[in-house]
Every structure is written in C-alpha cells, then in structure tokens.
Amino acid sequence: MAEPIEILNPTAMDFAIRRIAHEIAERNPRSSDLVLLGIPTGGIFFAQRLGHVLAGICGHPVPVGSLDVTMHRDDLDQRATPDVHPMDIPVDLNGKVVVLADDVIFSGRTARAALDALNDLGRPRRIQLATLIDRGHRELPITADFVGKNVPTAANERIDVHWKEAAGTDQVALLKP
Amino acid sequence: MNWNRKHLLDIESLSAAEIMKVLETARSFKQVGERAIKKVPALRGKTVINLFIEPSTRTRISFELAAVRLTADVINFSTDSSSLKKGETLKDTARNLEALSADIIIIRHSAAGAPHFLARFLDAHVVNAGDGAHEHPTQALLDTFTILEKKGRIAGLNVTILGDILYSRVARSNIWALTKLGAKVTLCGPATLVPRVFEDMGCRVTHKVDEAIENADIINLLRIQHERQRKTMFPGIGEYTALWGLTKQRLEKTKPDVLIMHPGPINRGVEIDSQIADGARSVVLDQVTNGLAVRMAVLFLINGGVDAQGAAPSVPDPRLGKN
Structure with missing residues (x-):
C-alpha cells in the first residue's frame, strides 16, 4: 500500500465538525428535540464532538448516544461475523429529531441498516444523516443531509478516519491500494 | 478478535478469548431483550432445528426463543413423535433434516460426542445443547x-x-x-x-x-x-x-x-x-434470562463462522466494510 494521502488535518477536521454542527442547528430550530446517535465505532466520536459544539450553540446539552446496526446489516452472510456493539439510547426517541452520525458514507448500506435499527427503537419525528466524509459509490438511494467533505475515490481505495480519542490524533487519510 | 467457528461443540476447545467474545456479544443481545421490540433480523430466512433426542424444556425453549428473536424459522423435533422410534439412525435423521435445508441444528443427546459426530458430515452448523455427561x-x-x-x-x-x-x-x-x-x-x-x-x-x-x-x-x-x-x-x-x-x-x-x-x-x-x-x-x-442472550449470541456468531473444514470466507469486497 502506498503512503496515505492526508485529506483533512486536525484543524480542517475541527472546522468541518463545527460547520456541520451549525448546519444541524440551522436546520432544526427546535433544538430541544435533537438527539445525536453515532454509529460504532468512529461515528460515536463524531456524534460526541457534534454534541459538544451543538451544546454551545443551543445553550443546553444535546443527548448523544450510539446505535449499533450490526444485527440489521444485509451482508451478514458475506463477511466474517462482525463485532456487535452495545447500544446507548439516551432518551425516548418518539417524536424526536434523530441525527445519525457516521464518519464515512460509502455504499449507503450502513445508513440503511441504521434506519431499520431505529425502527425497532421508536418513531422519531425526523431522521437526518451527518457524515464527515462522503466518498461516493452509493448502492442505495441514500444521501447524507450534512457532509464534512466530498472525496471522490476509487472503489478499491480506503478512507481512514482517525480520532484523537482512539488514535491520539485527528486525521482523515486516503489509502491507495 | 474474529470468531471463526462454524459449530459450538464444547468449551474444552475454545480459547479464553473466544469465550469472552461470546460473553461480549451476549451483552448486546441482552439489550435487545430489554426493548419493546425484542427482535432483530440477523438470522432472517435461516432455518434452525431443535433436535432434542433427550427431554428438555428450559434449554429447548431458550434456544427456540433465541432463534425466534433472531428472526429465524424454528422447527422442534422431539423423540416421541419421530422416526428414531422406528429405528432410524441419528445420522439418517440429521441428513434428512439437512435435506430440508436446515441451516443450524441444535442437538441434545444422551450420548457424549453426538454433536461432534454430526459436525463431521453435516454442512449445517451444529450447536451442542448437552451431550450425555460430556458438555453443555x-x-x-x-x-x-x-x-x-x-x-x-x-x-x-x-x-x-x-x-x-x-x-x-x-x-x-x-x-x-x-x-x-x-x-x-x-x-x-x-x-x-x-x-x-x-x-x-x-x-x-x-x-x-x-x-x-x-x-x-x-x-x-x-x-x-x-x-x-x-x-x-x-x-x-x-x-x-x-x-x-x-x-x-x-x-x-x-x-x-x-x-x-x-x-x-x-x-x-x-x-x-x-x-x-x-x-x-x-x-x-x-441465569435463565442471560441464557437467552447467550444463546442468541452463539447462534449469531456460528452463523457467520467458518472453520478449517468449512469453505473459506468469500473474498472481502471493500464495500462490505463500513467504508
């Protein structure tokens, strides 16, 4: 594998997250209804960061949780058994505006599984999708509402998102095969 | 770590890491049981057969409920109403069940090693629900x-x-x-x-x-x-x-x-x-409540597992990962 190409450095990543948080606040004037749910594992850090910025914008804490989609995936038979992560649903989702946070959107199948998983947990008034990187190659009619950066990629390339909380540093990198 | 086993036959052959993998996975499945909708589609379209050659209520019901909560179809097979009474061998019974495209066979038998025996010739996944005085x-x-x-x-x-x-x-x-x-x-x-x-x-x-x-x-x-x-x-x-x-x-x-x-x-x-x-x-x-979560975890893990004798996992498509 060739050297990773930096797509976002820590400052650019921080700006992107702040911008998305402002867009979420702008789109949802009733901020008391907002709930952020991160999709494990990277999406959890993304949701927590968004929640932190949004709390400042809205002037009150915004509930942040995690939504595991593994049991709802449509490719369970085609891959090694994936890790199942515990869920953390901080509030009753009925009538709320749920913003799903995932670090990368690719095929759209994770987002579809997330919609199914949410279905079993309640009936939010509205569901929106925030993603740090949109790398294209959608296989389903799904679009993110909030995107940090669009990155055109080839299908065999890889996007690695590193989070300070797990990797010690913030960075988004593109890896060519 | 990744789970690579096609069957769950005994604890003796599992590593500490594999045991912990089941327990960690079961934690998530226990959450499913605490929700209003206690069902996930992880085994949708799969057929699970409870092949209980020895009487059992709680283990059979627990496995049955675990499979149902994973959205599998479950058939219960009991000795009293079966051809085993007419002298059919265990091997023939199991092969017949597999010919009906059973994906997972859960077996309880009074003979130690019966699940291992089935695992040798079946393509289906085998789960030991108790074999004689050997293992549970x-x-x-x-x-x-x-x-x-x-x-x-x-x-x-x-x-x-x-x-x-x-x-x-x-x-x-x-x-x-x-x-x-x-x-x-x-x-x-x-x-x-x-x-x-x-x-x-x-x-x-x-x-x-x-x-x-x-x-x-x-x-x-x-x-x-x-x-x-x-x-x-x-x-x-x-x-x-x-x-x-x-x-x-x-x-x-x-x-x-x-x-x-x-x-x-x-x-x-x-x-x-x-x-x-x-x-x-x-x-x-x-223990009874947790048994359900643990059995859901076991069925989920082995369904995605292939062992050395099984087919290799298909070549990973980069799109199958999270990104």
Missing part, C-alpha cells in the same frame, strides 16, 4: 456471563460447584470455562460423585462441604440426576440433604456477597433450601 457449553457460557455481570470479573474468584459432578455435563463445561478465564474452582459432593480424578482438570476436590463453601464467591449447585444414577451412589435423599445440601445454617457461614447459582430444574429441599433458592443471593432467574 451454552450453560457454562450463561453461568460465566452471569458471574461476570454480577461480580464484574471472573479471574481470581472462588467458584464452588457442589453436587453431582461425575454425571454432570454442566460441571464439565463450567470447569473448562472457569479455569480458562482464571477462576479457582472447587468441587464438592459425595466421594462417589466427586472423584479425585477431577483434580486433573485443574480443580480442587474436597468432600467437606463447610470447607468448600467458606471462601466461595459463587456456589453453583448441581441437581441430583436421578435419571443418570445408580441407586448406590449415596444412601438416600435425606442423607444427601443433611451432608451436602445448602441449608440456612450452612449459608450463614459463607461470604455475605456469595452468589447462589443453579442450572435447574431445582429439587427444592434436596440440594438447596427452598428459601435460599428464592432468596436475595440467588441468581437462578438471572
């Missing part, structure tokens, strides 16, 4: 899950298994699981049912009940298996209760935070005092 792997997994949930750890804990060890598959599976995870296991009961040979499995063997339970963090009581025993193993039920039963007097001499476990069915007043079975230290019903 999901019981050991749900017991360790319950201990971990209540105590927060397994390593270093003193676990006493009290009762009929010799004829108990629950004891054997528990011994393997607990010693692999670093617990200190003590076995106690009548010498005829707790022979010294179990020391070879890394356990302490004693025939003095007060000594066995004094420092225990967990007391796991095993049922006297009337169906497997000859009458000569101990003189009588009354004497068993007097010498080995967990009575209120005996419980007073144990640690205040000791957990009392029992795989069921309980013989009230024989191996355990009825009030203790319903008391604050008893986690008997937690």
Whole structure:
C-alpha cells in the first residue's frame, strides 16, 4: 500500500465538525428535540464532538448516544461475523429529531441498516444523516443531509478516519491500494 | 478478535478469548431483550432445528426463543413423535433434516460426542445443547456471563460447584470455562460423585462441604440426576440433604456477597433450601434470562463462522466494510 494521502488535518477536521454542527442547528430550530446517535465505532466520536459544539450553540446539552446496526446489516452472510456493539439510547426517541452520525458514507448500506435499527427503537419525528466524509459509490438511494467533505475515490481505495480519542490524533487519510 | 467457528461443540476447545467474545456479544443481545421490540433480523430466512433426542424444556425453549428473536424459522423435533422410534439412525435423521435445508441444528443427546459426530458430515452448523455427561457449553457460557455481570470479573474468584459432578455435563463445561478465564474452582459432593480424578482438570476436590463453601464467591449447585444414577451412589435423599445440601445454617457461614447459582430444574429441599433458592443471593432467574442472550449470541456468531473444514470466507469486497 502506498503512503496515505492526508485529506483533512486536525484543524480542517475541527472546522468541518463545527460547520456541520451549525448546519444541524440551522436546520432544526427546535433544538430541544435533537438527539445525536453515532454509529460504532468512529461515528460515536463524531456524534460526541457534534454534541459538544451543538451544546454551545443551543445553550443546553444535546443527548448523544450510539446505535449499533450490526444485527440489521444485509451482508451478514458475506463477511466474517462482525463485532456487535452495545447500544446507548439516551432518551425516548418518539417524536424526536434523530441525527445519525457516521464518519464515512460509502455504499449507503450502513445508513440503511441504521434506519431499520431505529425502527425497532421508536418513531422519531425526523431522521437526518451527518457524515464527515462522503466518498461516493452509493448502492442505495441514500444521501447524507450534512457532509464534512466530498472525496471522490476509487472503489478499491480506503478512507481512514482517525480520532484523537482512539488514535491520539485527528486525521482523515486516503489509502491507495 | 474474529470468531471463526462454524459449530459450538464444547468449551474444552475454545480459547479464553473466544469465550469472552461470546460473553461480549451476549451483552448486546441482552439489550435487545430489554426493548419493546425484542427482535432483530440477523438470522432472517435461516432455518434452525431443535433436535432434542433427550427431554428438555428450559434449554429447548431458550434456544427456540433465541432463534425466534433472531428472526429465524424454528422447527422442534422431539423423540416421541419421530422416526428414531422406528429405528432410524441419528445420522439418517440429521441428513434428512439437512435435506430440508436446515441451516443450524441444535442437538441434545444422551450420548457424549453426538454433536461432534454430526459436525463431521453435516454442512449445517451444529450447536451442542448437552451431550450425555460430556458438555453443555451454552450453560457454562450463561453461568460465566452471569458471574461476570454480577461480580464484574471472573479471574481470581472462588467458584464452588457442589453436587453431582461425575454425571454432570454442566460441571464439565463450567470447569473448562472457569479455569480458562482464571477462576479457582472447587468441587464438592459425595466421594462417589466427586472423584479425585477431577483434580486433573485443574480443580480442587474436597468432600467437606463447610470447607468448600467458606471462601466461595459463587456456589453453583448441581441437581441430583436421578435419571443418570445408580441407586448406590449415596444412601438416600435425606442423607444427601443433611451432608451436602445448602441449608440456612450452612449459608450463614459463607461470604455475605456469595452468589447462589443453579442450572435447574431445582429439587427444592434436596440440594438447596427452598428459601435460599428464592432468596436475595440467588441468581437462578438471572441465569435463565442471560441464557437467552447467550444463546442468541452463539447462534449469531456460528452463523457467520467458518472453520478449517468449512469453505473459506468469500473474498472481502471493500464495500462490505463500513467504508
């Protein structure tokens, strides 16, 4: 594998997250209804960061949780058994505006599984999708509402998102095969 | 770590990491059982067959419910209404079930090794739900899950298994699981049912009940298996209760935070005092609830597992990952 190409450095990543948080606040004037749910594992850090910025914008804490989609995936038979992560649903989702946070959107199948998983947990008034990187190659009619950066990629390339909380540093990198 | 096993046949061949993988996965499945909608589509379109050649209610119902909650279709097969009564061999029965495209066969059999035998020629996944006096792997997994949930750890804990060890598959599976995870296991009961040979499995063997339970963090009581025993193993039920039963007097001499476990069915007043079975230290019903989560985890994991004999996992498509 060739050297990773930096797509976002820590400052650019921080700006992107702040911008998305402002867009979420702008789109949802009733901020008391907002709930952020991160999709494990990277999406959890993304949701927590968004929640932190949004709390400042809205002037009150915004509930942040995690939504595991593994049991709802449509490719369970085609891959090694994936890790199942515990869920953390901080509030009753009925009538709320749920913003799903995932670090990368690719095929759209994770987002579809997330919609199914949410279905079993309640009936939010509205569901929106925030993603740090949109790398294209959608296989389903799904679009993110909030995107940090669009990155055109080839299908065999890889996007690695590193989070300070797990990797010690913030960075988004593109890896060519 | 990744789970790579196609079957769950015993605990003996599992590594500590594999046992922990099941327990961690079960934590997520326990959450599913606490929701309003207690069902996930992970095994949608799969057929699970409960092949119970030996009677069982709780294990069969637990497996059945686990499969249903994973959205599989479940067929229950019981000996009474089957061709086994007409002389069909186990191999033929299993092959017939597979010809009906069973994906997972859960087997309970009175002969040790029956699940291993099926796994040798079936393409379906095989889960051992108890084979003779050999192993009962999901019981050991749900017991360790319950201990971990209540105590927060397994390593270093003193676990006493009290009762009929010799004829108990629950004891054997528990011994393997607990010693692999670093617990200190003590076995106690009548010498005829707790022979010294179990020391070879890394356990302490004693025939003095007060000594066995004094420092225990967990007391796991095993049922006297009337169906497997000859009458000569101990003189009588009354004497068993007097010498080995967990009575209120005996419980007073144990640690205040000791957990009392029992795989069921309980013989009230024989191996355990009825009030203790319903008391604050008893986690008997937690074991039943956790059994469901553990069995969901097992079915989920083996469904995605392929072992050395199975086909290799298909070439990973980069799109199948999260990105």
